[in-house]
Amino acid sequence: MMVTANLRVSIAPDIHPEFLAGWHIFLRHLQKQVDVSMDISSYANFGELRAGLEQEQVDMIFASASDCSYLVLQKGFIALARPESDVTExxxxxxxxxxxxxxxxxxxxxxxxxxxxxxxxxxxxxxxxxxxxxxxxxxxxxxxxxxxxxxxxxxxxxxxxxxxxxxxxxxxxxxxxxxxxxxxxxxxxxxEGLSHVLLLSPQYQHLVAGLKSELNLINGSGQQRLLQDINIHKWHVLEDNADIDYLIDLVDTLQI
Structure with a gap:
């Protein structure tokens, strides 16, 4: 089966380094299940990441709340899922x-x-x-x-x-x-509403259903080790971007 896309994937720089190896394994699993190629793009800090996002160098990202707000409102990114119990305190x-x-x-x-x-x-x-x-x-x-x-x-x-x-x-x-x-x-x-969100570029709208389906499958397939290694208990797969309206409003209120 032919590979349908080559996604440039990034992880928010505030994710603890001990979980980065787990993210590589998780993404390798995900790409096999949905038949895409994924290359991780690493950014040392949020300033470098924001520059990369503005230059459209990222296709999928586990984004911080502030970058999520920017990408959804300014770049039209699609919200796929957010971790349950991922609250920034x-x-x-x-x-x-x-x-x-x-x-x-x-x-x-x-x-x-x-x-x-x-x-x-x-x-x-x-x-x-x-x-x-x-x-x-x-x-x-x-x-x-x-x-x-x-x-x-x-x-x-x-x-x-x-x-x-x-x-x-x-x-x-x-x-x-x-x-x-x-x-x-x-x-x-x-x-309560401030969390990371997994987002996808609107250029890859055709991958949304497959990615959401696989995230749901991972939740219930006994693949808990994949999630533990990225410090996520369970994915809350989102219906559409309206599910993160509160997060975006909160980011705006806090002026992050």
Whole structure:
């Protein structure tokens, strides 16, 4: 049977590196089932990815919420599925010995903040800090290549605070977590609709039914190892783009 397409596939840069190998295996399985060829395009950060998206270098992507909104509204991408229980929650961390006791303690001082290159994490963190009544001059943001590097900058007193996804923080060793403490964090109900989404370029509309069908099959076919290796419990296959209207509205509200 002839291969019908050669999809350039990308994974959001905020996906933990330990799951990238699993994504390669998952995509190899997917391409065999739907008779396409898939080549993974890697981008080091969201800036490089957005440039690639603007130049139409990506045909399918497991996109962050902000890139999902951009691709659906500006590029006409089709929403295929989103992971169940994939919610972006973050925690604002300080060192255990920090003088910060409450978020209001930030007011009137310069606060150095480390944050990995992730639009959602950065904006959610800044929203959490609004209660501190600080102005732009009192916040100095430092972008890092990973969430762990943000934590290391905090531990080394190079910054005062770090924005980190809650699930990442909770997955660290007790030794690492005991060196810092949460100052404030999002609540799940506040960010319930904010998640990654698997999207497909409108040029490949003819592949939508086959891809959705295979994602449904993976959910119920005993292929849980494929999903575990990409940190997904189950795919929620979407009927159409209307199923992510709330996500897009939330991104707009948060101005991510």
């Amino acid at each position: 973050i925690v604002v961390l300080c060192r255990n010995d920090a003088t910060y006791q409450h978020i209001e303690d930030m007011e009137g001082r310069q606060n150095r903040i480390a944050c990995a290159d992730s639009p959602e994490v950065k904006h959610l963190g800044l929203i959490l800090l609004e209660a501190a009544n600080v102005n732009d001059e009192e916040l100095v943001l430092s972008s890092t290549q990973s969430h762990l590097l943000a934590a290391k900058q905090l531990m080394n007193a190079e910054v005062d605070l770090a924005f980190v996804p809650t699930d990442i923080y909770e997955g660290w060793s007790a030794t690492l977590r005991n060196s810092m403490r949460p100052l404030v964090q999002t609540m799940k109900d506040d960010v």
